[in-house]
Amino acid sequence: MLQHLINPLVLGALTALASSLITMTAYRTVTLEQDQVVDFIVVGSGSAGSVVASRLSENPNWEVLVLEAGGQPPPESKVPAFAAYAIGADSEYNYNYIIAPQRHALLNFRNQESFFPRGKVIGGTSAINYMIFIRGNRKDFDTWAEMGNTGWDYDSIMPLYMKMENYKGKHAKKYAKYHSQTGPLSVESMRWDSPFTKYFKAAGKELGLEEVDFNSEKHVGYNAPDLTTNNGERQSASDAYLKPNLHRSNLRLQAGSLVTKVIIDRNLRAIGVEYIRDGKMRRAFARKEVILSAGAIDSPKLLLLSGIGPKQQLRTHGIHPIVDLKGVGQNLQDHVALPGLTWFITKNSGNAVQLILTPEARRAYRTKRNGPLSVPMGFVGIYMVNLGVDPDPSVQDVQYRFLSVTLGADFGLVVAPNYGYTDELIRDYVKKQGGRRGFMIFMGVMRPASRGSVTLRSKNPLDPPVIDPNFLSNSADVDSLLKSIRYVMVLGNTTALREGLGAKFFDQKVLGCKHLAHDSDDYWRCYIRHMAGSGAHPSSTCKMAPSSDPDGVVSPRLKVRGVAGLRVIDASIMPLITGTNLAAPTMMIGEKGASLIKEDWSYGD
Numbered sequence: 277m278l279q280h281l282i283n284p285l286v287l288g289a290l291t292a293l294a295s296s297l298i299t300m301t302a303y304r305t306v307t308l309e310q311d312q313v314v315d316f317i318v319v320g321s322g323s324a325g326s327v328v329a330s331r332l333s334e335n336p337n338w339e340v341l342v343l344e345a346g347g348q349p350p351p352e353s354k355v356p357a358f359a360a361y362a363i364g365a366d367s368e369y370n371y372n373y374i375i376a377p378q379r380h381a382l383l384n385f386r387n388q389e390s391f392f393p394r395g396k397v398i399g400g401t402s403a404i405n406y407m408i409f410i411r412g413n414r415k416d417f418d419t420w421a422e423m424g425n426t427g428w429d430y431d432s433i434m435p436l437y438m439k440m441e442n443y444k445g446k447h448a449k450k451y452a453k454y455h456s457q458t459g460p461l462s463v464e465s466m467r468w469d470s471p472f473t474k475y476f477k478a479a480g481k482e483l484g485l486e487e488v489d490f491n492s493e494k495h496v497g498y499n500a501p502d503l504t505t506n507n508g509e510r511q512s513a514s515d516a517y518l519k520p521n522l523h524r525s526n527l528r529l530q531a532g533s534l535v536t537k538v539i540i541d542r543n544l545r546a547i548g549v550e551y552i553r554d555g556k557m558r559r560a561f562a563r564k565e566v567i568l569s570a571g572a573i574d575s576p577k578l579l580l581l582s583g584i585g586p587k588q589q590l591r592t593h594g595i596h597p598i599v600d601l602k603g604v605g606q607n608l609q610d611h612v613a614l615p616g617l618t619w620f621i622t623k624n625s626g627n628a629v630q631l632i633l634t635p636e637a638r639r640a641y642r643t644k645r646n647g648p649l650s651v652p653m654g655f656v657g658i659y660m661v662n663l664g665v666d667p668d669p670s671v672q673d674v675q676y677r678f679l680s681v682t683l684g685a686d687f688g689l690v691v692a693p694n695y696g697y698t699d700e701l702i703r704d705y706v707k708k709q710g711g712r713r714g715f716m717i718f719m720g721v722m723r724p725a726s727r728g729s730v731t732l733r734s735k736n737p738l739d740p741p742v743i744d745p746n747f748l749s750n751s752a753d754v755d756s757l758l759k760s761i762r763y764v765m766v767l768g769n770t771t772a773l774r775e776g777l778g779a780k781f782f783d784q785k786v787l788g789c790k791h792l793a794h795d796s797d798d799y800w801r802c803y804i805r806h807m808a809g810s811g812a813h814p815s816s817t818c819k820m821a822p823s824s825d826p827d828g829v830v831s832p833r834l835k836v837r838g839v840a841g842l843r844v845i846d847a848s849i850m851p852l853i854t855g856t857n858l859a860a861p862t863m864m865i866g867e868k869g870a871s872l873i874k875e876d877w878s879y880g881d
């Protein structure tokens with residue numbers, strides 16, 4: 277209840293502050309006539325959809341229409357420190373999805389459910405994410421190819437990353453062969469070092485890690501990651517790809533348009549879509565193809581609503597099955613994460629919340645686009661480590677994010693309740709961190725073994741789907757997190773952090789696990805099942821696979837099985853989640869998808 281009062285106040289304050297720092301220009305959007313006919317309809321303007329639409333419209337003879345459910349992004353989306361602005365429930369820029377009660381995890385969450393952010397705005401999740409730009413490593417993509425997806429190996433997709441990038445960061449010289457300056461997407465290094473940065477780096481070095489460019493071939497190591505910012509402002513995929521091209525007469529973007537169904541004719545060809553705008557049902561038709569880029573939750577939902585999916589599930593909801601495709605919505609993968617083991621410190625200042633509120637921070641951002649407002653709030657850097665989950669020591673299986681803020685820095689008013697922790701947990705654990713200086717280390721499992729699903733709640737397209745990541749259903753993920761905790765305890769105890777910052781671990785036991793011996797494996801396993809949650813990286817729900825794989829949904833050319841003129845191009849097609857953050861690989865999927873379509877319709881790049 278309280279949250280419904282606090283969240284709008286926080287969002288209102290961020291909008292006001294951001295408006296004083298940023299000048300926004302609106303996207304050029306259109307209002308279509310009923311039954312508009314174009315060549316390609318792209319559903320969704322997120323990380324992949326923006327790329328696909330912009331690349332297809334390079335052919336002046338093709339008419340491309342983007343239908344986006346959300347509207348114009350707000351000013352707070354542009355200031356990196358406010359990256360989490362839409363994470364809180366009740367934001368109009370978010371689908372406000374809740375994941376289904378978990379059987380094996382989320383034991384300290386209300387109803388064992390948790391909030392699951394997805395951007396409902398032009399730019400999609402690329403307009404609300406943390407802007408970290410990491411591509412995925414050789415093994416990620418070579419494995420996709422080994423699974424039968426010809427053309428998706430690292431050497432084949434690497435040129436697409438080069439095509440995307442306008443690199444302005446610190447690695448331009450040393451790692452020149454991995455970067456390019458000719459693409460539309462601005463990638464910058466973080467424009468501000470936190471007072472914690474030197475200790476973060478020294479701790480990594482002390483453990484024998486190397487300072488690396490995460491976008492080179494060496495991922496294991498540490499650094500402050502590069503961001504998708506342009507002169508210190510967020511550059512979403514749609515800022516980079518769509519906005520500069522909306523002057524093209526053959527590229528149109530209609531916002532506020534919630535697609536409810538793909539229209540499929542008797543010959544099993546996708547010929548258009550139905551959508552709701554201003555409360556009215558409308559249609560648009562495609563001469564060539566319909567492309568679903570609605571993300572790993574909404575693309576499978578749309579296939580199911582259109583009669584493409586497991587026939588039993590469709591029949592249960594009174595939907596006539598057009599193609600019986602058992603993989604639709606299955607195979608859901610996410611980087612299950614522990615958000616915040618916490619250390620209090622006695623030296624150094626630098627509480628990230630306080631830092632961004634100072635007049636100096638505003639001045640630095642307004643005049644030079646640097647200072648603490650120019651980086652995601654509290655973000656210091658990333659360690660990527662191999663803990664032996666993957667036998668190849670050059671492959672990371674955990675990602676740690678070092679944040680110069682504690683989970684309880686806001687006294688449990690915003691972050692913890694929005695994530696979904698119970699009031700009891702917040703009172704007993706989170707609030708005790710309030711007013712204390714410290715840092716936390718977030719950790720995400722990069723090679724998750726658990727698999728979940730996205731299924732329909734009903735045939736009403738306005739109902740949210742049932743999202744069940746089935747977290748920790750495979751105990752290998754608990755083992756991975758346990759290993760990750762053991763490693764991070766050593767990290768937290770390095771001379772750099774212990775002596776440099778006076779770091780001391782906040783070792784209070786959490787509710788539900790207080791009966792177990794402190795620091796025992798049993799205690800940490802219990803902690804993991806009570807405290808771990810989503811890494812906000814859903815993927816793989818429309819798996820790309822060769823026809824021999826019965827669980828596949830799209831072919832390696834991203835065509836939906838059994839229906840002509842229909843592709844899925846977004847994070848849902850990943851056969852296996854990449855071992856890194858998903859935005860960069862998803863944009864690459866957009867580039868690859870667009871070039872496959874161009875090839876299939878004989879239009880060269």
Ligand SMILES: Cc1cc2nc3c(=O)[nH]c(=O)nc-3n(C[C@H](O)[C@H](O)[C@H](O)COP(=O)(O)OP(=O)(O)OC[C@H]3O[C@@H](n4cnc5c(N)ncnc54)[C@H](O)[C@@H]3O)c2cc1C
Pocket residue numbers: 319320321322323324325343344345346363393394395396397398399400401402404405406407408409410533534535536569570571572574575578812813814846847848857858859860862
């Ligand atoms: C809080 C958060 C932080 C993250 N931080 C990072 C990070 O720092 N770095 C990183 O690499 N990754 C990050 N990610 C993940 C990454 O941003 C996403 O995985 C990626 O953006 C997904 O891209 P997509 O194209 O598949 O989907 P999206 O970008 O979500 O695009 C889908 C689009 O389709 C639209 N849509 C959906 N349904 C319909 C419909 N029925 N009709 C019309 N339009 C529709 C949506 O509104 C949206 O615009 C983060 C994710 C979250 C939630």
